[in-house]
Amino acid sequence: MVAAVFGVIRAHNLFVVVMMGGIYSFLMATVMVALDAVDVAMTEAAVGAGMSTVLMLAVLGLVKTREAPLRHSPVIPLIVCLLTGGALIYGTIDLPPFGRADNPQNQHVAPYYLENAKKETGAPNVVTAVLASYRGYDTLGEVTVIFTGGIGVLVLLTAVRRRGEGDATMMRDTIILRVVVKLLLPVILLFALYVQFHGDYGPGGGFQAGVAAAAAIILYGMIFGVMAARAVVPQRVVHTLIPLGVLIFAGTGVAGLLLDANYLDYSPLGSSQKAGQHLGILIVEAGVFVTVASTMLAIFYAFGGRAEDALADDETDKPDDWRRE
Amino acid sequence: MTDILASVNYWVTIFLMVGGLYIIVAHGNMVKKLVGLGIFQTSVYLLFLSPGKILGGTAPILAKEFELYSNPLPHVLILTAIVVGVATIALGMAFVVRIHEAYGTVEDDEVQELETDA
Structure with a gap:
């Protein structure tokens, strides 16, 4: 997935960019299966890897397929992005650890849904x-x-x-x-x-x-x-x-x-x-x-x-x- | 070691988010910007989904064999977000097509130049 993102950044041929985007979406769908989100994974595979890619290819049929070389130096955006990323990573120190059932976000309404959904809706x-x-x-x-x-x-x-x-x-x-x-x-x-x-x-x-x-x-x-x-x-x-x-x-x-x-x-x-x-x-x-x-x-x-x-x-x-x- | 790995899911999310942000900011081609926007969007999906995963849990489809399920709420939110996401991307693409028809280019620098020349 990381490689696909780099591919999108580096490639200048827009066909390559779009196909990389498709591959990226498909990988994302498999990650979602691993995260137990099967419904979401199905949607992502159909929408992200399927629909969006077709849509972008249709657009590429209408516009130029090569990207013009960058005119500005990418240094300033790079610094801004790295700073943002650094700040966000600093923020993760206080976030609850991955995968525990007693994390706050898994305590509120989710157990109620899990316990009562079948009783109340039959689904x-x-x-x-x-x-x-x-x-x-x-x-x-x-x-x-x-x-x-x-x-x-x-x-x-x-x-x-x-x-x-x-x-x-x-x-x-x-x-x-x-x-x-x-x-x-x-x-x-x-x-x-x-x-x-x-x-x-x-x-x-x-x-x-x-x-x-x-x-x-x-x-x-x-x-x-x-x-x-x-x-x-x-x-x-x-x-x-x-x-x-x-x-x-x-x-x-x-x-x-x-x-x-x-x-x-x-x-x-x-x-x-x-x-x-x-x-x-x-x-x-x-x-x-x-x-x-x-x-x-x-x-x-x-x-x-x-x-x-x-x-x-x-x-x-x-x-x-x-x-x- | 487990402490470090405990928030690795957030780091992946952040990397994707920053990567998408970089594409949007640094590149002038509008199609590429939209691909970047898509990557940014999927990082948000991951931000919602990964905390909902419970280790040892299973997908939230109730059955007698399983006791522990992952949190279904983020799944619902993201499910709709994905389809809305493709609708917004499509809208962006429609703008790209119209801009290309009006200016003959989809690079934002060139569009700006044409604007100032006119």
């Missing part, structure tokens, strides 16, 4: 229970942030269509890739659904499943072209689904209100508290899934679509516009 995966039920407000907020981020990208990249310069090479003509992708596609989608609905019992949930499902379509789009992916999942559907997921989440909270409970309290939705919580978690996770998957797809369409437009423009060799004076 053995405590992470899912906390995510969707105990801290439902947090998650609703996060989903809204993702929603906002997706809208931001759409506003920036689709409002005005200008031509970019660059060559995005989509690997459309490689028969091996085409066959492999067609074989993999249903498996990935099935896996996403499994992760979605098994999230109460094993690692997984709406976030991971959403990214996995989006990854399947994105893979298809990378091989067969963004237009083909748009034919499978039209852009309009994606744009409708982004707010729909947030609405499902928020609406579940309102349903609780109407049934004489607090906002985002799912207990009255079922015959017993446990059944209600279980149903609530399932619905909320479905909302998360819808928003995450469609936002990722929308972002991919926005970036990938630009790259293809640029490619198409170059091919048709239209008369130069005002930008090429």
Whole structure:
């Protein structure tokens, strides 16, 4: 991981930088497994190593791939960074040691969640229970942030269509890739659904499943072209689904209100508290899934679509516009 | 010896954080800056996750065989943070694309020069 960071600092070819970033994320995911954070590791592997890398490669199709040499001396930033690091390391002397169960951060609410999550929500995966039920407000907020981020990208990249310069090479003509992708596609989608609905019992949930499902379509789009992916999942559907997921989440909270409970309290939705919580978690996770998957797809369409437009423009060799004076 | 190793997880975190910070501050290329930002972000994930690990514990999925579980709370916080992280990176990338369209470069020095010339 450390080597990968140095690689990112040293490399000037941006392709190398991005691939190093991907390797780094994957290593980070394995570290997370070692730290018992299986849910998080799954997300990091899918998002960090998968989505971000694809996204950055799509951007590299649009901009220059070599970094200009540094103009300033890197000494001052280096000193500042080393000072910051030194101060932080000095601060670690007072922090509690690694891995003890009696550390203060492991004493507060965590034991309560571990003891009561199964009794109160019926979900053995405590992470899912906390995510969707105990801290439902947090998650609703996060989903809204993702929603906002997706809208931001759409506003920036689709409002005005200008031509970019660059060559995005989509690997459309490689028969091996085409066959492999067609074989993999249903498996990935099935896996996403499994992760979605098994999230109460094993690692997984709406976030991971959403990214996995989006990854399947994105893979298809990378091989067969963004237009083909748009034919499978039209852009309009994606744009409708982004707010729909947030609405499902928020609406579940309102349903609780109407049934004489607090906002985002799912207990009255079922015959017993446990059944209600279980149903609530399932619905909320479905909302998360819808928003995450469609936002990722929308972002991919926005970036990938630009790259293809640029490619198409170059091919048709239209008369130069005002930008090429 | 165990005392020294007791906070090694924080040192790794700090190294990654400082490395990311250095990339953001010292490099002018905006794509590289965003990769640095990503590294900075993952160091924060580690900062949250590593104190939640309990030695001898297991992943917080309840089963009869296990007694000791790691702290589930940081996992929840970081899970959402990762997905939000990719949304912010995507937003940053969208800005990079637009800046490249407007100025023809993604180096912040060159953008600044073009601005002062204009």
